[in-house]
Every structure is written in structure tokens, then in C-alpha cells.
Amino acid sequence: MARWEPGARERLIVAAVDLFTEQGYDATTVAQIAERAGVTKSTFFRHFPDKRELLVAGQETLSRLLAEGIAEAPVSAGPLEAVAAGLERASSAMGPMNRELGPRLKAAVAASAELQGRDALKSVSLAAAMTTALVTRGVPDPTAHLAGELGVLAFKRGYAEWSESDRDSEDELAQHTLKALDELQAASASLG
């Protein structure tokens, strides 16, 4: 039972992820996705250039939110505090649909080499957005690079935990991503 009121864009994403999981990514056509979502093919193309981009449609938004949060952190904030501000900003934009899609998305990606490549590129791009935002704050490389990578790890770990846990609970994504960042920071102290 859906926990949100989906518009055409959301219905297309849900339909695509379900079809990818049921019959595989390669065997799924844009026409089938549109039909399952109850919209026309032209509606599909108003929202997405192709079926692959559909799965990573949130990437630009996510990159922008992460970078904005980092840019607007207090001047006194260290690199990881700035990353935490980025995670908080981006996490707050993710609602029930993102949570419900998590496990299905994971299954679809696991079943397709092409989606795995696209998903890996998404991580690269999020890390680059955070690294650039940190460099703009004056954080030197490789500290900025490392902090950007930690930010991606924290986001992915937090998102996995949030979307795999009890979806009726009221906890928000930000709690999980910030906790993951804390754990990674603690881990970095025991590396030597």
C-alpha cells in the first residue's frame, strides 16, 4: 500500500523499478513503463530522456543540496561538520517514496550490469560535488577529497539502513546519515 500520493513522475519511477525487478532492465521498454504507470509515452519523455536516466534522476538535485549545505555551513565548521550540514540538507529532501523505493531499487541495480555502472557513477558524481564545495570553502586537497568520499559512504550507509528498517517508524533519513558519518569519523581514528 502506497504511503504517499504519487504524481506522474513518481508513478513512472515506481513502475520502472518494479518492471526492472520483475523482468530485468534490458527487457523493459519505455512503452511498458508508461503503460504500467498509466501515462502516455510522451509523458514519459517529458520527465526523462530514457529509461536509464530515470533511475538516477535525483542525482543532480542531490548533488546540489549536498553542495548547498556544505557552502552554507558556518565559517568555523571543520570539513566533516560541513559535510554533515550537506547530508542534513540532502536527507531532508527525501521522503516516504524514497524510503519505500530503496529495497526495490537495490534489487533492480543488483540484477543489471548497466545499472550498476550508472549507480557507481552516481556515487562518483556526489563525491565530486561535495569535494568541490569543500575546496571552495578553502579545505585543501586531499582532505577535501577524503571528506567528500566519507560523505558519500555516510549517505549510502544511512540510506540503506533507513530504507531497510521499519518503514512505519517516524525516523528521518538525516538521523541515519549523520549517525553513519559519526561512525566513519570514529573509524578513521582507528585506522593506523
Place this chain on the structure above:
Amino acid sequence: MARWEPGARERLIVAAVDLFTEQGYDATTVAQIAERAGVTKSTFFRHFPDKRELLVAGQETLSRLLAEGIAEAPVSAGPLEAVAAGLERASSAMGPMNRELGPRLKAAVAASAELQGRDALKSVSLAAAMTTALVTRGVPDPTAHLAGELGVLAFKRGYAEWSESDRDSEDELAQHTLKALDELQAASASLG
């Protein structure tokens, strides 16, 4: 002028990277690669399943060497010391051909979305190999995960530096990957 004596496999890799750069990845066929390398198509297929895999052919070997180096590090070694042992083992397997290919490979990957995806997946797979080897040594998660990611960052930074610097010098890849790991470790102390 080639600095190594290439066999069929090496000639195929060099021919493919050059063709990808000259005319694009999509426009390049297996037949063209084989012709440029002076071998038959069946020789190509004895070495690689397709043109995409050709570019990441070293991935399994690299993963295995990284994991072996980590597994065989002294019991007393901390997570990053074990990663350093993995980097040393893997780096020592890379010779003049790998160095010479670096910049050309970078250009080919930059020009193709598909190769970017495959390249990003390669990083994911190297990190996973190191993380698993560290967990087997008893390193707890997320420290193992973090150390594996640092290992990939160090390998990539070191390889870029090595393959972009004076190729007539005698320095070996290991010097660069180990220096990059040291820098990342220092950077992790200034994250907070």
C-alpha cells in the same frame, strides 16, 4: 616509441585505447581493434569477451593482488598498514605499459559515458576486495570499509601521478601509491 615488448594481448589493449580516443568508443568495432593490433578477430576473443571488458581486464588481477597483500601483512599490522601491503603488492605488478597507457586510458574514459560507468564499477570492486580482505583479518566494519575506500583513493591518485609524470624516470608505481596513502592518512587527522 614503445618502452616494452608487447605480445598480442598488450597490442590489443593499446590498439583499442588509441581507437577509442581517436574515433570514440561507440564507433570502434572489435574488427578494427584486431586489425590495428595485427591479429585476427578470433585472437581478440581468445583474450577478451568484448571491447568493454578489454579496458578493465586487469581488474580481477588487481583485486586479487590487493587482497593477497592485505592477507599476508603481519598480524600486528593495523588496517592502513595492511592496505599499504596490498598497494605494494598490486603496484609492483604494473610496468611500463601500464604507465604509458594511463593518460590515453583517461582520455578514452572521459569521452564515453559507458566507459565511465565501467571505470566507476572497477573502483567499487577494488574497494570491496580490500574491505573483504580486511574483514577476514578481523578488522571491524566500518573501519574495514573506510580503509578499503582509502586504498582505492590512494591507488588512483598514485597511478595518476605516476602515469602523468616523466616516464623516463625510474620511479615505480608503489612509491606513488604509498605516498598517496600517507597523505590520505594525514588528511584524515584534520577532518574534524
